[in-house]
Amino acid sequence: MATVTLTLNGDVRTASVPPETTLLRLLREEFGLTGSKLGCDVGDCGACTVIVDGKSVNSCLMLAVQADGRDVVTIEGLATMSRLHPLQQLFEDKGSLQCGFCGPGVIMSAKALLDENPDPSEQEIRDALAGNLCRCTGYSKMIEAIQAVARDGRGEPAKSAV
Amino acid sequence: MKRRGRGIACMWYPIGFTVSANPSAAVVKVNEDGTATLLTGTVETGQGSLTILAQIVAEELGIATDDVHVVSADTDTTPMDTGAIASRTTYVTGNAARLAAEKAKKILFEVAAPLLGVKPEHLEVGDHKIRIKGFPQRSLHIGDVAERARGVNGDPPIGSASFNPATAALDAETGQGKPFATYVYATQIAEVEVDDETGEVEVLRIAASHDCGTPINPMLVEGQVEGGISMGVGFALEEEILFDATGRQINPNLTNYIMPTSLDMPKVEVDIVDSYDPTGPFGAKGVGEPTCVPTAAAILNAIHDAVGVRVTSLPATAEKVYAALKAKRAQEGKRLGAGA
Incomplete structure:
Protein backbone atom coordinates (compact mmCIF):
# COMPACT_ATOMS: atom_id res chain seq x y z
CA MET A 1 0.00 0.00 0.00
CA ALA A 2 1.12 3.54 -0.73
CA THR A 3 0.17 6.60 1.26
CA VAL A 4 -0.93 9.64 -0.71
CA THR A 5 -1.40 13.07 0.80
CA LEU A 6 -2.72 15.77 -1.44
CA THR A 7 -4.62 19.04 -1.36
CA LEU A 8 -8.04 18.22 -2.77
CA ASN A 9 -10.40 21.09 -3.51
CA GLY A 10 -8.65 23.08 -0.80
CA ASP A 11 -8.55 20.41 1.91
CA VAL A 12 -5.57 18.21 2.79
CA ARG A 13 -6.59 14.58 2.35
CA THR A 14 -4.71 11.33 2.90
CA ALA A 15 -5.41 7.82 1.69
CA SER A 16 -3.63 4.51 1.62
CA VAL A 17 -4.06 2.73 -1.72
CA PRO A 18 -2.42 -0.03 -3.78
CA PRO A 19 0.42 1.55 -5.79
CA GLU A 20 -1.23 0.88 -9.17
CA THR A 21 -4.29 2.96 -8.22
CA THR A 22 -4.95 5.80 -10.64
CA LEU A 23 -5.73 9.30 -9.47
CA LEU A 24 -9.23 8.85 -10.95
CA ARG A 25 -9.91 5.75 -8.84
CA LEU A 26 -8.48 7.48 -5.77
CA LEU A 27 -10.91 10.35 -6.29
CA ARG A 28 -13.92 8.20 -7.04
CA GLU A 29 -13.42 5.19 -4.79
CA GLU A 30 -11.40 6.49 -1.82
CA PHE A 31 -12.78 10.02 -1.58
CA GLY A 32 -16.24 9.42 -3.08
CA LEU A 33 -15.88 12.25 -5.57
CA THR A 34 -17.69 10.71 -8.51
CA GLY A 35 -17.98 13.90 -10.56
CA SER A 36 -14.86 12.95 -12.52
CA LYS A 37 -16.10 10.24 -14.88
CA LEU A 38 -14.53 6.96 -15.82
CA GLY A 39 -15.08 6.81 -19.58
CA CYS A 40 -12.39 5.04 -21.59
CA ASP A 41 -9.79 4.70 -18.78
CA VAL A 42 -6.97 5.08 -21.33
CA GLY A 43 -6.81 8.84 -21.88
CA ASP A 44 -8.89 9.14 -25.05
CA CYS A 45 -12.16 10.66 -23.89
CA GLY A 46 -11.25 13.29 -21.25
CA ALA A 47 -14.30 12.61 -19.06
CA CYS A 48 -11.94 12.22 -16.07
CA THR A 49 -10.20 15.60 -16.51
CA VAL A 50 -9.12 17.30 -13.28
CA ILE A 51 -6.70 20.15 -12.58
CA VAL A 52 -3.37 19.26 -10.99
CA ASP A 53 -1.14 22.19 -10.01
CA GLY A 54 -3.02 24.38 -12.47
CA LYS A 55 -2.84 22.04 -15.46
CA SER A 56 -5.68 19.93 -16.84
CA VAL A 57 -4.86 16.24 -16.56
CA ASN A 58 -6.55 12.99 -17.53
CA SER A 59 -6.82 11.55 -14.03
CA CYS A 60 -7.10 8.02 -15.47
CA LEU A 61 -3.54 8.35 -16.80
CA MET A 62 -1.99 9.61 -13.58
CA LEU A 63 -1.16 7.36 -10.68
CA ALA A 64 -2.53 8.40 -7.32
CA VAL A 65 1.00 8.37 -5.88
CA GLN A 66 2.06 10.90 -8.53
CA ALA A 67 -0.45 13.31 -6.99
CA ASP A 68 1.26 13.09 -3.60
CA GLY A 69 1.99 16.58 -2.30
CA ARG A 70 0.18 18.26 -5.18
CA ASP A 71 -2.87 20.46 -5.52
CA VAL A 72 -5.86 18.79 -7.17
CA VAL A 73 -9.12 20.48 -8.13
CA THR A 74 -12.11 18.45 -9.31
CA ILE A 75 -15.55 19.48 -10.54
CA GLU A 76 -16.74 19.22 -6.92
CA GLY A 77 -14.40 22.07 -6.00
CA LEU A 78 -16.09 24.63 -8.22
CA ALA A 79 -19.54 25.38 -6.84
CA THR A 80 -20.19 26.72 -3.36
CA MET A 81 -23.33 26.02 -1.36
CA SER A 82 -24.80 29.31 -2.51
CA ARG A 83 -23.81 29.46 -6.16
CA LEU A 84 -22.45 27.70 -9.17
CA HIS A 85 -19.09 28.55 -10.67
CA MET B 1 -3.23 22.97 -53.06
CA LYS B 2 -6.27 23.52 -50.89
CA ARG B 3 -9.49 23.93 -52.80
CA ARG B 4 -12.82 25.12 -51.45
CA GLY B 5 -16.23 23.82 -52.34
CA ARG B 6 -19.82 23.99 -51.22
CA GLY B 7 -22.44 21.29 -51.22
CA ILE B 8 -26.11 21.19 -50.42
CA ALA B 9 -28.40 18.38 -49.31
CA CYS B 10 -32.08 18.24 -48.46
CA MET B 11 -34.09 15.68 -46.55
CA TRP B 12 -37.46 14.79 -45.20
CA TYR B 13 -37.93 12.61 -42.16
CA PRO B 14 -40.99 10.89 -40.74
CA ILE B 15 -42.37 11.54 -37.26
CA GLY B 16 -44.79 9.27 -35.40
CA PHE B 17 -44.87 5.89 -37.11
CA THR B 18 -48.29 4.39 -37.74
CA VAL B 19 -47.48 0.93 -39.12
CA SER B 20 -47.79 -0.54 -35.64
CA ALA B 21 -49.20 0.71 -32.34
CA ASN B 22 -47.12 3.67 -31.15
CA PRO B 23 -48.75 4.99 -28.00
CA SER B 24 -47.62 7.25 -25.20
CA ALA B 25 -49.65 7.99 -22.12
CA ALA B 26 -49.49 10.65 -19.45
CA VAL B 27 -51.09 11.64 -16.18
CA VAL B 28 -51.33 15.27 -15.11
CA LYS B 29 -52.57 16.36 -11.71
CA VAL B 30 -53.02 19.96 -10.72
CA ASN B 31 -51.98 20.56 -7.12
CA GLU B 32 -53.60 22.83 -4.55
CA ASP B 33 -50.61 25.20 -4.62
CA GLY B 34 -51.09 25.86 -8.31
CA THR B 35 -48.29 23.56 -9.45
CA ALA B 36 -48.81 20.46 -11.55
CA THR B 37 -47.31 17.00 -11.65
CA LEU B 38 -46.76 15.09 -14.90
CA LEU B 39 -46.23 11.35 -14.96
CA THR B 40 -44.62 10.12 -18.16
CA GLY B 41 -42.85 6.93 -19.10
CA THR B 42 -40.44 8.60 -21.48
CA VAL B 43 -36.71 8.80 -20.81
CA GLU B 44 -34.62 11.96 -20.75
CA THR B 45 -31.24 11.29 -22.39
CA GLY B 46 -30.09 14.89 -22.47
CA GLN B 47 -32.11 16.01 -25.47
CA GLY B 48 -34.35 18.03 -23.17
CA SER B 49 -37.61 16.17 -23.73
CA LEU B 50 -38.71 16.47 -20.09
CA THR B 51 -38.27 20.24 -20.34
CA ILE B 52 -40.36 20.22 -23.51
CA LEU B 53 -43.08 18.13 -21.86
CA ALA B 54 -43.12 20.45 -18.84
CA GLN B 55 -43.44 23.43 -21.21
CA ILE B 56 -46.36 21.76 -22.99
CA VAL B 57 -48.20 21.05 -19.72
CA ALA B 58 -47.43 24.56 -18.44
CA GLU B 59 -48.78 26.12 -21.63
CA GLU B 60 -51.97 24.06 -21.47
CA LEU B 61 -52.56 25.00 -17.81
CA GLY B 62 -51.39 28.61 -17.94
CA ILE B 63 -48.69 28.11 -15.32
CA ALA B 64 -44.89 28.40 -15.36
CA THR B 65 -42.64 25.63 -16.65
CA ASP B 66 -40.87 25.53 -13.29
CA ASP B 67 -44.22 24.78 -11.66
CA VAL B 68 -44.50 21.46 -13.49
CA HIS B 69 -42.89 18.60 -11.62
CA VAL B 70 -42.07 15.79 -14.04
CA VAL B 71 -41.89 12.20 -12.82
CA SER B 72 -40.45 10.07 -15.59
CA ALA B 73 -39.37 6.59 -16.56
CA ASP B 74 -40.32 4.82 -13.35
CA THR B 75 -42.24 1.62 -13.95
CA ASP B 76 -43.62 1.83 -10.39
CA THR B 77 -45.43 5.08 -11.06
CA THR B 78 -45.41 6.18 -14.69
CA PRO B 79 -47.35 4.92 -17.70
CA MET B 80 -45.48 2.79 -20.23
CA ASP B 81 -44.04 4.74 -23.16
CA THR B 82 -43.16 3.32 -26.57
CA GLY B 83 -39.73 4.89 -26.17
CA ALA B 84 -37.36 7.78 -26.65
CA ILE B 85 -36.94 6.59 -30.23
CA ALA B 86 -37.90 7.55 -33.77
CA SER B 87 -37.84 11.29 -32.96
CA ARG B 88 -41.30 10.76 -31.50
CA THR B 89 -41.23 12.16 -27.95
CA THR B 90 -42.24 15.78 -28.58
CA TYR B 91 -44.92 14.70 -31.03
CA VAL B 92 -46.39 11.54 -29.49
CA THR B 93 -45.62 11.90 -25.77
CA GLY B 94 -46.12 15.66 -26.07
CA ASN B 95 -49.62 15.12 -27.45
CA ALA B 96 -50.40 12.70 -24.59
CA ALA B 97 -49.16 15.20 -22.00
CA ARG B 98 -51.16 18.02 -23.55
CA LEU B 99 -54.33 15.91 -23.67
CA ALA B 100 -53.89 14.84 -20.03
CA ALA B 101 -53.40 18.47 -18.97
CA GLU B 102 -56.47 19.45 -21.00
CA LYS B 103 -58.58 16.88 -19.13
CA ALA B 104 -57.39 18.20 -15.76
CA LYS B 105 -58.14 21.72 -16.99
CA LYS B 106 -61.69 20.72 -17.96
CA ILE B 107 -62.35 19.67 -14.36
CA LEU B 108 -60.99 23.02 -13.15
CA PHE B 109 -63.23 24.88 -15.63
CA GLU B 110 -66.31 22.98 -14.42
CA VAL B 111 -65.49 24.04 -10.87
CA ALA B 112 -64.59 27.64 -11.70
CA ALA B 113 -67.45 28.39 -14.11
CA PRO B 114 -70.29 28.78 -11.55
CA LEU B 115 -68.01 30.78 -9.25
CA LEU B 116 -67.30 33.21 -12.06
CA GLY B 117 -70.87 33.14 -13.31
CA VAL B 118 -70.12 31.92 -16.82
CA LYS B 119 -70.13 28.66 -18.80
CA PRO B 120 -66.94 26.57 -18.84
CA GLU B 121 -66.43 27.30 -22.54
CA HIS B 122 -66.05 31.00 -21.72
CA LEU B 123 -62.99 30.33 -19.57
CA GLU B 124 -59.29 30.35 -20.38
CA VAL B 125 -56.05 29.92 -18.44
CA GLY B 126 -53.09 32.24 -18.12
CA ASP B 127 -50.75 33.72 -15.54
CA HIS B 128 -51.60 30.97 -12.99
CA LYS B 129 -55.27 31.92 -13.20
CA ILE B 130 -58.51 30.68 -14.62
CA ARG B 131 -60.17 33.71 -16.13
CA ILE B 132 -63.05 34.79 -18.33
CA LYS B 133 -62.12 35.23 -21.98
CA GLY B 134 -62.10 38.93 -22.71
CA PHE B 135 -62.37 39.81 -19.00
CA PRO B 136 -59.01 38.70 -17.57
CA GLN B 137 -59.56 40.73 -14.39
CA ARG B 138 -62.36 38.30 -13.45
CA SER B 139 -60.29 35.32 -12.46
CA LEU B 140 -59.46 32.72 -9.82
CA HIS B 141 -56.04 31.38 -8.89
CA ILE B 142 -55.58 27.92 -10.37
CA GLY B 143 -54.46 26.53 -6.99
CA ASP B 144 -57.60 27.80 -5.28
CA VAL B 145 -59.74 26.16 -7.94
CA ALA B 146 -57.79 22.91 -7.58
CA GLU B 147 -58.34 23.02 -3.80
CA ARG B 148 -62.07 23.62 -4.27
CA ALA B 149 -62.31 20.88 -6.91
CA ARG B 150 -60.93 18.38 -4.42
CA GLY B 151 -62.35 19.69 -1.13
CA VAL B 152 -65.80 20.92 -2.16
CA ASN B 153 -66.71 19.33 -5.48
CA GLY B 154 -65.03 16.02 -4.67
CA ASP B 155 -63.50 15.93 -8.17
CA PRO B 156 -59.71 16.31 -7.92
CA PRO B 157 -58.24 17.83 -11.11
CA ILE B 158 -56.41 14.82 -12.50
CA GLY B 159 -56.28 14.00 -16.18
CA SER B 160 -54.91 10.95 -17.89
CA ALA B 161 -54.67 10.48 -21.61
CA SER B 162 -52.87 8.55 -24.28
CA PHE B 163 -51.97 9.39 -27.84
CA ASN B 164 -51.42 6.91 -30.64
CA PRO B 165 -50.91 8.18 -34.19
CA ALA B 166 -53.74 6.29 -35.94
CA THR B 167 -52.36 2.86 -36.80
CA ALA B 168 -52.75 2.23 -40.53
CA ALA B 169 -51.51 -0.99 -42.08
CA LEU B 170 -49.68 -0.70 -45.40
CA ASP B 171 -51.23 -2.31 -48.45
CA ALA B 172 -49.79 -5.82 -48.52
CA GLU B 173 -49.56 -5.88 -52.32
CA THR B 174 -48.37 -2.38 -53.17
CA GLY B 175 -46.60 -1.41 -49.96
CA GLN B 176 -48.45 1.88 -50.13
CA GLY B 177 -50.15 3.59 -47.22
CA LYS B 178 -49.61 6.25 -44.61
CA PRO B 179 -46.68 4.97 -42.57
CA PHE B 180 -46.18 8.10 -40.47
CA ALA B 181 -48.31 10.79 -38.91
CA THR B 182 -46.26 13.75 -40.11
CA TYR B 183 -42.93 14.74 -41.67
CA VAL B 184 -40.17 17.27 -41.09
CA TYR B 185 -37.90 18.85 -43.69
CA ALA B 186 -34.38 20.27 -43.70
CA THR B 187 -31.61 21.59 -45.89
CA GLN B 188 -27.95 21.75 -44.94
CA ILE B 189 -25.11 23.44 -46.79
CA ALA B 190 -21.48 22.52 -46.13
CA GLU B 191 -18.37 24.45 -47.06
CA VAL B 192 -15.19 22.39 -47.14
CA GLU B 193 -11.54 22.74 -47.94
CA VAL B 194 -9.93 19.76 -49.69
CA ASP B 195 -6.17 19.35 -50.00
CA ASP B 196 -5.81 17.96 -53.52
CA GLU B 197 -2.35 16.56 -52.74
CA THR B 198 -3.33 14.59 -49.62
CA GLY B 199 -7.09 14.14 -49.91
CA GLU B 200 -7.62 15.65 -46.48
CA VAL B 201 -10.97 17.34 -45.98
CA GLU B 202 -11.71 20.09 -43.50
CA VAL B 203 -15.31 21.16 -42.95
CA LEU B 204 -15.24 24.93 -42.53
CA ARG B 205 -18.86 25.77 -42.09
CA ILE B 206 -22.31 24.23 -42.08
CA ALA B 207 -25.56 26.10 -42.38
CA ALA B 208 -28.59 24.07 -41.34
CA SER B 209 -32.18 25.03 -41.91
CA HIS B 210 -34.70 22.79 -40.17
CA ASP B 211 -38.47 22.58 -39.98
CA CYS B 212 -39.66 20.97 -36.75
CA GLY B 213 -43.14 22.44 -36.51
CA THR B 214 -43.41 24.94 -33.68
CA PRO B 215 -40.01 25.07 -31.96
CA ILE B 216 -41.25 24.73 -28.38
CA ASN B 217 -37.75 25.38 -27.04
CA PRO B 218 -35.53 26.95 -29.72
CA MET B 219 -32.36 26.58 -27.63
CA LEU B 220 -32.91 22.83 -27.33
CA VAL B 221 -33.69 22.60 -31.06
CA GLU B 222 -30.37 24.30 -31.80
CA GLY B 223 -28.62 21.86 -29.46
CA GLN B 224 -30.17 18.93 -31.29
CA VAL B 225 -29.18 20.32 -34.70
CA GLU B 226 -25.60 21.09 -33.64
CA GLY B 227 -25.22 17.66 -32.07
CA GLY B 228 -26.73 15.89 -35.06
CA ILE B 229 -24.35 17.72 -37.36
CA SER B 230 -21.37 16.55 -35.31
CA MET B 231 -22.60 12.99 -35.81
CA GLY B 232 -23.03 13.73 -39.52
CA VAL B 233 -19.48 15.09 -39.77
CA GLY B 234 -18.19 11.90 -38.16
CA PHE B 235 -20.34 9.79 -40.48
CA ALA B 236 -19.04 11.73 -43.51
CA LEU B 237 -15.34 11.79 -42.77
CA GLU B 238 -14.20 9.74 -39.78
CA GLU B 239 -16.36 7.14 -38.15
CA GLU B 240 -16.08 3.53 -39.24
CA ILE B 241 -16.29 0.26 -37.37
CA LEU B 242 -13.54 -1.95 -38.80
CA PHE B 243 -13.64 -5.76 -38.66
CA ASP B 244 -10.99 -8.39 -39.22
CA ALA B 245 -11.57 -11.51 -41.31
CA THR B 246 -13.11 -13.34 -38.37
CA GLY B 247 -15.65 -10.60 -37.74
CA ARG B 248 -13.91 -9.17 -34.72
CA GLN B 249 -13.93 -5.39 -34.42
CA ILE B 250 -10.36 -4.13 -34.69
CA ASN B 251 -11.05 -0.60 -33.46
CA PRO B 252 -13.20 -1.03 -30.35
CA ASN B 253 -11.79 2.07 -28.67
CA LEU B 254 -11.70 5.81 -29.10
CA THR B 255 -8.03 5.77 -30.14
CA ASN B 256 -8.84 4.06 -33.43
CA TYR B 257 -12.56 4.72 -33.80
CA ILE B 258 -12.24 8.37 -34.72
CA MET B 259 -15.08 10.76 -33.91
CA PRO B 260 -15.21 14.54 -34.19
CA THR B 261 -13.43 16.60 -31.56
CA SER B 262 -13.80 20.32 -31.00
CA LEU B 263 -11.09 20.79 -33.64
CA ASP B 264 -13.02 18.85 -36.31
CA MET B 265 -16.30 20.64 -35.80
CA PRO B 266 -17.02 23.54 -38.12
CA LYS B 267 -18.95 26.65 -37.31
CA VAL B 268 -22.61 25.70 -37.41
CA GLU B 269 -25.34 28.18 -38.25
CA VAL B 270 -28.78 26.95 -37.26
CA ASP B 271 -31.90 28.34 -38.88
CA ILE B 272 -35.20 27.14 -37.44
CA VAL B 273 -38.02 27.37 -39.93
CA ASP B 274 -41.03 28.31 -37.87
CA SER B 275 -44.02 26.26 -38.98
CA TYR B 276 -47.15 24.77 -37.45
CA ASP B 277 -48.45 21.24 -37.63
CA PRO B 278 -52.08 21.08 -36.52
CA THR B 279 -51.67 17.47 -35.33
CA GLY B 280 -48.75 18.20 -33.01
CA PRO B 281 -48.80 19.65 -29.48
CA PHE B 282 -49.01 23.41 -30.03
CA GLY B 283 -47.92 22.74 -33.61
CA ALA B 284 -44.69 20.88 -32.80
CA LYS B 285 -43.32 17.89 -34.70
CA GLY B 286 -39.80 16.69 -33.86
CA VAL B 287 -36.11 17.29 -34.51
CA GLY B 288 -33.85 14.58 -33.08
CA GLU B 289 -32.69 12.15 -35.76
CA PRO B 290 -33.41 14.39 -38.80
CA THR B 291 -30.52 16.64 -37.80
CA CYS B 292 -27.82 14.22 -38.95
CA VAL B 293 -29.55 13.01 -42.12
CA PRO B 294 -28.37 15.55 -44.74
CA THR B 295 -24.92 16.36 -43.29
CA ALA B 296 -22.79 13.68 -44.93
CA ALA B 297 -24.48 14.20 -48.30
CA ALA B 298 -23.84 17.95 -48.14
CA ILE B 299 -20.18 17.38 -47.23
CA LEU B 300 -19.63 14.87 -50.04
CA ASN B 301 -21.31 17.22 -52.50
CA ALA B 302 -18.97 19.94 -51.27
CA ILE B 303 -15.97 17.67 -51.85
CA HIS B 304 -17.21 17.17 -55.42
CA ASP B 305 -17.60 20.91 -55.85
CA ALA B 306 -14.07 21.48 -54.55
CA VAL B 307 -12.09 18.87 -56.45
CA GLY B 308 -14.52 17.19 -58.85
CA VAL B 309 -14.50 13.70 -57.39
CA ARG B 310 -17.40 11.61 -56.17
CA VAL B 311 -16.68 9.47 -53.13
CA THR B 312 -19.43 6.90 -52.89
CA SER B 313 -18.60 5.10 -49.66
CA LEU B 314 -18.47 6.55 -46.18
CA PRO B 315 -16.45 7.75 -44.44
CA ALA B 316 -14.71 9.85 -47.08
CA THR B 317 -11.29 9.43 -45.51
CA ALA B 318 -8.23 11.22 -46.89
CA GLU B 319 -7.16 7.90 -48.44
CA LYS B 320 -10.42 7.54 -50.35
CA VAL B 321 -10.46 11.14 -51.54
CA TYR B 322 -6.80 10.86 -52.59
CA ALA B 323 -7.50 7.61 -54.47
CA ALA B 324 -10.42 9.24 -56.27
CA LEU B 325 -8.26 12.26 -57.17
CA LYS B 326 -5.54 9.98 -58.49
CA ALA B 327 -8.03 8.01 -60.59
CA LYS B 328 -9.48 11.24 -61.95
CA ARG B 329 -6.02 12.51 -62.92
CA ALA B 330 -5.18 9.21 -64.60
CA GLN B 331 -8.44 9.41 -66.52
CA GLU B 332 -7.76 12.99 -67.57
CA GLY B 333 -4.20 12.09 -68.55
CA LYS B 334 -5.51 9.29 -70.75
CA ARG B 335 -8.04 11.58 -72.35
CA LEU B 336 -5.33 14.16 -72.92
CA GLY B 337 -3.13 11.46 -74.50
CA ALA B 338 -5.97 10.24 -76.76
CA GLY B 339 -6.65 13.74 -77.99
CA ALA B 340 -3.02 14.48 -78.84
Missing part, protein backbone atom coordinates in the same frame (compact mmCIF):
# COMPACT_ATOMS: atom_id res chain seq x y z
CA PRO A 86 -19.60 30.92 -13.65
CA LEU A 87 -18.63 28.14 -16.06
CA GLN A 88 -21.25 25.84 -14.57
CA GLN A 89 -23.83 28.63 -14.62
CA LEU A 90 -23.17 29.56 -18.25
CA PHE A 91 -23.13 25.90 -19.31
CA GLU A 92 -26.59 25.62 -17.73
CA ASP A 93 -27.88 28.90 -19.17
CA LYS A 94 -26.79 28.06 -22.70
CA GLY A 95 -27.81 24.39 -22.69
CA SER A 96 -24.17 23.45 -23.33
CA LEU A 97 -24.51 19.87 -22.12
CA GLN A 98 -26.97 17.20 -23.14
CA CYS A 99 -26.38 13.76 -21.59
CA GLY A 100 -23.76 15.47 -19.42
CA PHE A 101 -21.28 12.62 -19.09
CA CYS A 102 -18.44 14.64 -20.63
CA GLY A 103 -19.45 17.76 -18.71
CA PRO A 104 -17.22 17.63 -15.62
CA GLY A 105 -14.17 16.99 -17.79
CA VAL A 106 -15.06 19.70 -20.28
CA ILE A 107 -15.66 22.25 -17.53
CA MET A 108 -12.33 21.41 -15.86
CA SER A 109 -10.50 21.78 -19.19
CA ALA A 110 -12.23 25.12 -19.71
CA LYS A 111 -11.35 26.24 -16.19
CA ALA A 112 -7.68 25.33 -16.66
CA LEU A 113 -7.70 27.34 -19.90
CA LEU A 114 -9.35 30.41 -18.41
CA ASP A 115 -7.12 30.34 -15.32
CA GLU A 116 -4.12 30.55 -17.60
CA ASN A 117 -5.61 32.65 -20.38
CA PRO A 118 -8.62 34.75 -19.34
CA ASP A 119 -9.28 35.98 -22.86
CA PRO A 120 -8.89 33.02 -25.21
CA SER A 121 -9.71 33.07 -28.91
CA GLU A 122 -12.25 30.60 -30.28
CA GLN A 123 -9.38 28.55 -31.69
CA GLU A 124 -7.67 28.46 -28.28
CA ILE A 125 -10.92 27.23 -26.74
CA ARG A 126 -11.21 24.53 -29.41
CA ASP A 127 -7.59 23.51 -28.73
CA ALA A 128 -8.27 23.33 -24.98
CA LEU A 129 -11.33 21.08 -25.50
CA ALA A 130 -9.69 18.84 -28.10
CA GLY A 131 -9.08 16.11 -25.49
CA ASN A 132 -12.69 16.05 -24.31
CA LEU A 133 -14.95 13.98 -26.53
CA CYS A 134 -18.64 14.85 -26.68
CA ARG A 135 -21.12 12.70 -28.57
CA CYS A 136 -24.20 14.89 -28.06
CA THR A 137 -23.62 18.58 -28.56
CA GLY A 138 -21.20 19.27 -31.39
CA TYR A 139 -19.31 21.48 -28.88
CA SER A 140 -20.93 24.68 -30.20
CA LYS A 141 -22.79 25.68 -27.06
CA MET A 142 -19.82 24.76 -24.86
CA ILE A 143 -17.62 27.12 -26.84
CA GLU A 144 -20.29 29.84 -26.62
CA ALA A 145 -20.51 29.40 -22.84
CA ILE A 146 -16.74 29.57 -22.37
CA GLN A 147 -16.59 32.69 -24.55
CA ALA A 148 -19.36 34.23 -22.44
CA VAL A 149 -17.50 33.50 -19.20
CA ALA A 150 -14.32 34.95 -20.64
CA ARG A 151 -16.22 38.00 -21.85
CA ASP A 152 -17.76 38.58 -18.47
CA GLY A 153 -14.30 38.33 -16.96
CA ARG A 154 -15.74 36.10 -14.30
CA GLY A 155 -13.26 33.22 -14.41
CA GLU A 156 -13.04 32.80 -10.66
CA PRO A 157 -9.94 31.48 -8.89
CA ALA A 158 -10.25 27.90 -7.72
CA LYS A 159 -11.54 27.28 -4.22
CA SER A 160 -8.14 25.86 -3.30
CA ALA A 161 -6.43 29.08 -4.35
CA VAL A 162 -8.67 31.32 -2.22
